[in-house]
Amino acid sequence: MIRPYLSVLLMISMALMLAACGHSSMDELQGELTAIKMKPRGKIDPLPEPVVMPTFTYAAHQLRSPFTPYTDAQNLPPLTGKKVEPDLNRPKEALEQFSLEALHMRGTLDWAKTGKIEQAIVQDPLGQEHFVRVGNYLGKNQGKVSAITSTRISIVEIVPDGKDGWVERPRSLGLNE
Numbered sequence: 001m002i003r004p005y006l007s008v009l010l011m012i013s014m015a016l017m018l019a020a021c022g023h024s025s026m027d028e029l030q031g032e033l034t035a036i037k038m039k040p041r042g043k044i045d046p047l048p049e050p051v052v053m054p055t056f057t058y059a060a061h062q063l064r065s066p067f068t069p070y071t072d073a074q075n076l077p078p079l080t081g082k083k084v085e086p087d088l089n090r091p092k093e094a095l096e097q098f099s100l101e102a103l104h105m106r107g108t109l110d111w112a113k114t115g116k117i118e119q120a121i122v123q124d125p126l127g128q129e130h131f132v133r134v135g136n137y138l139g140k141n142q143g144k145v146s147a148i149t150s151t152r153i154s155i156v157e158i159v160p161d162g163k164d165g166w167v168e169r170p171r172s173l174g175l176n177e
Contacts, residue, residue: 084166086142086158093137098124100139100155105173108150120148122173143171151175 064070095103102125109119109131119131122138132138132153136145139157147154153173161167 084158084168086166090137095122095124095130095132095136095138096140096143098139100141100143100157100171100173103138103173105153105175107175108148117148117150120145120153122153138173139171141169 104123106121106123106129108117108121110117119133121129122132123129132145132148134145134148137143138145139155141157141159143155143157145153146156151174155171155173157169157171158166159169
């Protein structure tokens with residue numbers, strides 16, 4: 001019952017609001033615009049002349065290019081010493097699926113009889129903890145545990161040397177790193 005009256009009342013109020021907006025005086029607006037147009041315009045300074053920089057001429061054509069190696073790698077004698085190769089037939093251990101940067105040393109275990117640190121506790125990125133001894137492998141680059149102290153696990157990784165060979169690289173995993 002009230003609904004038809006409500007819609008009529010809404011239409012009448014909208015018409016009144018539109019009619020009220022129609023009586024604005026445009027004279028004030030026109031007066032403001034002419035006052036703004038009559039004001040003197042400001043002066044804009046011209047752009048400064050650009051500074052001409054002297055051109056650079058490369059005069060080291062006779063010298064060695066900085067993009068070539070300092071020595072000719074093909075003429076170097078082969079490296080002598082210990083041949084390093086990873087054991088690719090060895091079964092992989094659980095911590096070799098993670099990079100060394102993703103592993104965290106959490107502590108050590110020592111035996112009361114000997115007083116020596118025998119094992120270290122290493123946490124993988126999934127939150128699982130593993131016991132590691134000297135001789136175990138961890139990391140993606142054939143990292144072999146060489147020593148364990150109370151604050152650090154010393155690791156020797158075998159990485160490619162870039163010339164179809166392998167080289168040993170010492171790394172370490174510290175407590176709280």
